[in-house]
Amino acid sequence: MSKNISPCTEGRVSYTSCEYMAVTQTIQEDNTTQRTGVRYYTLAGPVSPSTAPTLVYQGDFQDVGSTPALFYWMPSNAIDKNQNIGYTFSVGNGTTDPSPYMARIDLLGTESTPAVTASATGADASDNIWGEYVSVSIDPDNVTFWGTGEYFDTTQTQCPGEQNNQTTCKWQTQIFNCYKGNGFCP
Numbered sequence: 001m002s003k004n005i006s007p008c009t010e011g012r013v014s015y016t017s018c019e020y021m022a023v024t025q026t027i028q029e030d031n032t033t034q035r036t037g038v039r040y041y042t043l044a045g046p047v048s049p050s051t052a053p054t055l056v057y058q059g060d061f062q063d064v065g066s067t068p069a070l071f072y073w074m075p076s077n078a079i080d081k082n083q084n085i086g087y088t089f090s091v092g093n094g095t096t097d098p099s100p101y102m103a104r105i106d107l108l109g110t111e112s113t114p115a116v117t118a119s120a121t122g123a124d125a126s127d128n129i130w131g132e133y134v135s136v137s138i139d140p141d142n143v144t145f146w147g148t149g150e151y152f153d154t155t156q157t158q159c160p161g162e163q164n165n166q167t168t169c170k171w172q173t174q175i176f177n178c179y180k181g182n183g184f185c186p
Helices: none
Strands: 002-005 008-010 013-015 018-028 036-046 054-061 071-079 085-092 099-105 134-138 145-152 171-178
Touching: 018 071, 018 085, 036 085, 054 099, 085 134, 085 145, 099 171
Parallel strands: 036 071, 071 134
Antiparallel strands: 002 018, 008 013, 018 036, 036 054, 071 085, 085 099, 099 145, 134 145, 145 171
């Protein structure tokens, strides 16, 4: 995701316009447990004069305290007009039901605690079919993040997926928003 912000300040110099870029990826956080996390980067560069972008901040959303460890995967991000970045991703493991999560990072790189947006209680996590899609985008008001993610809401067995022409999985789609003043925004 990238966005032009006007005016902007990089370091101690003010520019007419900067391009901010947010990048996310799923990475392996722990070789022993194979636990995955979400790594994020934010880059910025002045549009005029055109220069190479610089790293503004980077970090990871990851589970460091649960046993067994929670896995984070399938990240998506969007940038609002104030350079806040909203992230959505899926979280779960073999015993914790997969659910969509959301987090937010402000202009200074201050990370919010990821918050679940929908509880997938009663799901059969042993199916090993977790939310495969997650997305976040910015509203036309340029300050509200809209996200969506998939989750199970009931126990499901024999859910091999579409590869065997069996579509017995009953996914639920959660649509949620995050605006700094609405109470949910993490």
